[in-house]
Amino acid sequence: MTARFARAVRPAAVLLLAAAVQVPAAAEAAPARHDVVTWGAAADRMGEGTADRSYRLVVRTSAGGDGLRVRLSNAFGDRPVTFGSVHAGVRLTGAELVPGSNRPLTFGGARSVTVPAGATVRSDPLPGKVPAGTDLVVSLHTPDAAGPATGHGMAMQTSYAARGDHAAEESAAAWTDTIGSWFYLDAVTVRTSATTGAVVALGDSITDGWQSSTDLNRRWPDYLARRLRAADGTSVKGVANEGISGNKVLADGAGQSALNRLERDVLSHPGVRTVFLFEGVNDIKAHTGVTAGDLIAGYRQIVDRAHKAGKCVVGATVGPFKGWSEWDPAAEAVRQEVNAFVRDSGEFDAVADFDRILRSPYDQERILPFFDNGDHLHPNDKGMQALADAVDVEALDCAARRLE
Known part of the structure; x- marks a missing residue:
């Protein structure tokens, strides 16, 4: 939308x-409602x-x-x-x-x-x-x-x-x-039909909306919320944006790490059906010795904890960032290995290949110029919309299928 x-x-x-x-709203006769x-x-x-x-x-x-x-x-x-x-x-x-x-x-x-x-x-x-x-x-x-x-x-x-x-x-x-x-x-929560669920976007500055247009709600989770509002193929309608600029999966710094804030920022919210994990570029580009194995282990912990809480997890691949000051071939190799795990491991309930959406066909280590806000890492408004458009909204209901 x-x-x-x-x-x-x-x-x-x-x-x-x-x-x-x-x-005041009239009392509802239907008992099947939740926050x-x-x-x-x-x-x-x-x-x-x-x-x-x-x-x-x-x-x-x-x-x-x-x-x-x-x-x-x-x-x-x-x-x-x-x-x-x-x-x-x-x-x-x-x-x-x-x-x-x-x-x-x-x-x-x-x-x-x-x-x-x-x-x-x-x-x-x-x-x-x-x-x-x-x-x-x-x-x-x-x-x-x-x-x-x-x-x-x-x-x-x-x-x-x-x-x-x-x-x-x-x-x-x-x-x-x-x-x-x-x-x-x-x-903020509302009470609605018990069949209605929510997705929580756990991420860093791209999810937080850095370089999207201020006051226009053009972060990619905002575009996703508009799609979900109009979609007939899913009962997921709530969207919570739990991105923090500079955030990492493994280490505290710009906010607590994704691992340390998972319970408060994600699992504690009512009605959450799906966790959407799109994070890892800050771990990779920081040059602190984080390996692909380290990051994959962090992903596995998030998936395991979310599954134990009855949620499903959509994993997103890490986008390209060649041209950003911290990029180098070693970091790129880690990114490629991590993305191969996200795509092929089968450990996520669904996958959103954000790398494929953002990368240039002429240099797949770079963000497509049409989506680049200029720093070669963060998408502009068009890139944010492209990410949201790439999400399979029916896949966000994967918890219902996984728990059957």
């Missing part, structure tokens, strides 16, 4: 949610928290449903953090919300919540329907935050901040500071 089509349907989605959140993650962002350490600060965070839903819940994270804090007020609404434009859409969230019935160091908390369900493809806005206030904050550094989305508590306000007047990160919010 094209970005142009996504923009065309967004106003209708906004109006639907604005109407729905004013009147599904509709948005996610990998948690990381964000520097020092700021007291008496409000954040207005803009995110895009994937799966639609009702009973919206948010997850707030203090995973990297060294002391408790209190959220004095938390609201959810629908964006009209910039920091301004659709009138009547901004509603308070509660936690165990209370308007405020204190989250211990290292912990997360989920809000109570919010009555009302949330359509797929909605620009959801979560506003929160931290009255006494201090010490390390938790969030996601590279959002590729403009959000807003303000001094004092302005979470309940729908006007943009107080929200004069623009920010490019998400603070404390790491997941």
